[in-house]
Amino acid sequence: MLSVGSKERVALSLHSLRMSAEKFVKGKTIELRKKHIGPSCKIFFSHDPIKIVQAKGQYMYDEKGGSYLDCINNVAHVGHCHPDVVKAGAQQMELLNTNSRFLHDNLVLYAQRLQATLPDKLSVCYFVNSGSEANDLALRLAWQYTGHKDIITLENAYHGHVSSLIDISPYKFHHLSDTEQNQSVHVVQAKHSGVYGQIPVQKILHVRQAGGIFIADEVQVGFGRVGTHFWAFQLQGEDFVPDIVTMGKPIGNGHPMSCVVTTKEVAQSFTSSGMEYFNTFGGNPVSCAIGMAVLDVIEKEDLQGNALRVGRYLTGLLEEQKDKHPLVGDIRLKEQYILLSADGPHRNVLKFKPPMCFTKEDADLLVGKLDHILTELEEALGMKLHGALSVENESNKRKLPTDENGRQNPGGLAHGGGSSLGFAKQAKRISS
Amino acid sequence: MLSVGSKERVALSLHSLRMSAEKFVKGKTIELRKKHIGPSCKIFFSHDPIKIVQAKGQYMYDEKGGSYLDCINNVAHVGHCHPDVVKAGAQQMELLNTNSRFLHDNLVLYAQRLQATLPDKLSVCYFVNSGSEANDLALRLAWQYTGHKDIITLENAYHGHVSSLIDISPYKFHHLSDTEQNQSVHVVQAKHSGVYGQIPVQKILHVRQAGGIFIADEVQVGFGRVGTHFWAFQLQGEDFVPDIVTMGKPIGNGHPMSCVVTTKEVAQSFTSSGMEYFNTFGGNPVSCAIGMAVLDVIEKEDLQGNALRVGRYLTGLLEEQKDKHPLVGDIRLKEQYILLSADGPHRNVLKFKPPMCFTKEDADLLVGKLDHILTELEEALGMKLHGALSVENESNKRKLPTDENGRQNPGGLAHGGGSSLGFAKQAKRISS
Incomplete structure (x- = not known):
């Protein structure tokens, strides 16, 4: 019998865990997916999808042990399977997981923790299960408070998948006919607007004078990702306070949870409708325990600071690339074991959204990989390194890439990575 | 130093876990809840709410160690904190939790397992995070497939809290003005309809001939709760196949997850719209692992059989009570350490929905507690045991109590417990 050291035992047990995690050979998984999963649910690299069986930090591992640098995952915010988050979830699951109709300290403690990151006025929380549920509830709060159903949304915005949100997401509804589009929804062109969410503060004040309110959708950009601030709306300045803030994706590092925070006034108005609000899973003790662990890790590991430092460093590197490579064609980075996605109105923007523990290395x-691919591509196309024209006129006019929310990036580890890289074609296609 | 046996160590560690689970004294928890949680989110026993810190099986425990028999929790389906479910969730959380754009065996395996409980035609799954998300997606599928937005819903039905579902939930919208109600929604009176969901099969066929489809909302009644069948729609007979089935509450024993299952035809029609469907958390490996563990426990512990046996036994006991006590007034069972709720159009129906591990004992x-309370109440009111009239005329006419979905119960551990008890007032009031 061989004696195996503790390190080796851990490695062995992780290996066997990974092996036991695979129930089918890849071909069978693909076949069953085709049979049983709605074809509208797209997969990455549909021509040769990846089977991921394990993940840790900013790395994902396939069934053969191949490791991928994850630049695509803004949900695994503090790093995949962070032990503190896993422990908090597992311990609470063992003790109690029930609805918020009972008193529980996790619920109020977590609400208090979230409140502490926000302006004082934003003090009332509603816990729900997804960014979509959060944005739908935000609409209901706004409709009740203002007495109106009119919504101003941004060109190319995406706010979620439930039916009320398709209505306010031009990213989703732009190909629908006029009669199918909700007539209460007014789309603001991105080019006519300013910095944050591309609506200037003056316009927001205008809206407020007319009895309207402002909803900050932080589902994709919140929790320190912008680097300089914890919330993206704070880029508007200390004085700017939205009426409603919605949170999602990173809030539970992958656990299904989200939150709507609003003012006392908006909350009281919602109550005055007489309609109770009950969300079966929202704010349960497990979700709250996980949410608190995520906040702890962000703080303990200074992940907001890391986002700022690494984000700026990466921006510098990408600026150099921009000078070197005037144009990018069809990039497929999967073979380089780097996961990246494309987005934007012309699918020509590299979307960069790694876990917040991303390092300078x-x-x-x-x-380095990007440079290599660009160089090879340009050589293959016989292009000169400088002065070549972009295939699409739009791509090198764009100053900053936008994500599906039509937002720009101030330099953290957010979408687009703050770079000015415009890509002529889709870098990482999501298709069936 | 005292030597402590392993059993004592477990008890001690559970005790200290429970103690450490309490961060604030109860008064402080109440104060913080008032400050930070939306007042539309109601709490049980608002005049003196319970603080639950732990739960196991069909029992919940407060911060002082007081134990309550849980007859109110149709979410903790296989019993609170079932070790198999906790273990499955914790192990998968440690390994990988990411979105369904990567191949993963848990996703397809779980879809296959769910499909095996359903008629063959219902073969395509969409995994989402809550019953509300499931029902909203079901509407989108139906709108796309039929090309129409008209919906027939039942008097007093409740299908969820997102805005599209308030529109089809008379339970929620009945107090709104006509102009606030969605004109595409047609409400069928319960008294004009038949057995399952109170729409007779002939009427469903009628709807199908007109190009309509049938959505079975199993969010509250699925997963073996009706005892005789795994799904409530199966009470309609072997030949009856809905076009869409939505699942929720019990599916993950408290974990936020849910599912929509439909036919190939409906799924293909949804895809033909050209709109991708992406749900960030839906169908992640942790949710699927938990979902499979729940199915395993239902099977291993024969919880569907238990629901049928205990449900029938309880129905018998309640029938005896009905003969003994003609009327019930304002019942508050909390002091008896039994958690029960009231529902129905007149809040005069005791809603009985315990975990499925509920026993004959x-x-x-x-x-026994119910009998005691009824006896004391009737004595206090000076009522005779037999022949007294009900305070509300409706209450003793009703043959079977209905839940918020307007459904009746065939005898399992479902809402109303299959009893004919009608209560004149709310037994367990939910108010602020």
Whole structure:
């Protein structure tokens, strides 16, 4: 019998865990997915999808042990399977998981913790299960408070998948006919607007004078990702306070949870409708325990600071690339074991949204691979390194890439990575 | 130093876990809840709410160690904190939790497992995070497939809290003005309809001939609760196949997850709209692992059989009570350490929905306490045991109590417990 050291035992047990995690050979998984999963649910690299069986930090592992640098996952915010988050979830699951009709300290403690990151006026929380549920509830709060159903939304915005949100997401409804579009929804062109969410503060004040309110959708950009601030709306300045803030994706590091925070006034108005609000899973003790662990890790590991530092470092590297490579065609980085996605109105923007524990070394690796691919591509196309024209006129006019929410990035580890890279074609296609 | 046995160590550690679970004294928890949680989110026993810190099986425990028999929790389906479910969730959380754009065996395996409980035609799954998300997606599928927005819903039905579902939930919208109600929604009176969901099969066929489809909302009644069948729609007979089935509450024993299952035809029609469907958390490996563990426990512990046996036993006991006590006034069972709720159009129906591991002994305890309260109440009111009139005329006419979905119960551990007890007033008031 061989004696195995504790380190080896851990490695062995992780390996066997990974092996036992695979129930089918890949071909069978693909076949069953085709049979049983709605075809509208798209998969990455549909021509040759990846089977991921494990993940840790900013790395994902396939069934053969191949590791991928994850630049695509803004949900695994503090790093995949962070032990503190897993422990908090597992311990609470063992003790109690029930609805919020009973008193529980996790619920109020977590609400208090979230409140502490926000302006004082934003003090009332509603816990729900997804960004979509949060944005739908935000609409209901706004409709009740203002007495109106009119909504101003941004060109190319995406706010979620439930039916009320398709109505306010031009990213989703732009191909629908006029009669199918909700007539209460007014789309503001991105080019006519300013910095944050591309609506200037003056316009927001205008809206408020007319009895309207402002909803900040932080589902994709919140929790320190912008680097300089914890919330993206704070980029508007200390004085700017939205009436409603919605949170999602990173809030539970992958656990299904989200939150709507609003003012006392909006909350009281909602109550005055006489309609109770009950959400079966929202704010349960497990979700709250996980949410608190995520906040703890962000703080303990200074992940907001890391986002700022690594984000700026990466921006610098990407600026160099922009000078070097005037144009990018069809990039497929999967073979380089880097996961990246494309987005934007012309699918020509590289979407960069890694876990917040992304390091400078990861940035070097990413940009090194990118440089390599761009160089090879340009050589293959017989292009000169400087002065070549972009295939699409739009791509090198754009100053900053926008994500599906039509937002720009101030330099953290957010979408687009704050770079000015415009890509002529989709870098990572999501298709069936 | 004292030597402590392993059993004592477990008890001690559970005790200290429970103690450490309490961060604030109760008064402080109440104060913080008032400050930070939306007042539309109601709490049980608002005049003196319970603080639950732990739960196991069909029992919940407050911060002082007081134990309550839980007859109110149709979410903790296989019993609170079932070790198999906790273990499955914790192990998968440690390994991988990411979105369904990567291949994963848990996703397809779980879809296959769910499909095996359903008629063959219902083969395509969409995984989402809550019953509300499931029902909203079901509407989108139906709108796309039929090309129409008209919906027939039942008097007093409740289908969820997102805005599209308030529109089809008379339970929620009945107090709104006509102009606030969605004109595409047609409400069928319960008294004009038949057995399952109170729409007779002939009427469903009628709807199908007109190009309509049938959505079975199993969010509250599925997963073996009706005892004789795994799904409530199966009470309609072997030949009856809905076009869409939505699942929720019990599916993950408290974990936020849910599912929509439909036919190939409906799924293909949804895809033909060209709109991708992406749900960030839906169908993640942790949710699927938990979902499979729940199915395993239902099977391993024969919880559907238990629901049928204990449900029938309880029905018998309650029938005896009905003969004994003609009327019930304002019942508050909390002081008896039994958690029960009231529902129905007149809030005069005792809603009975315990975890599925409820035993005959629990039924004896419940009915014993009920008998005691009814006897005391009737004595206090100076009522005779037999022949007294009900305070509300409706209450003793009703043959079977209905839940918020307007459904009746065939005898399992479902809402109303299959009893004919009608209560004149709310037994367990939910108010602020």
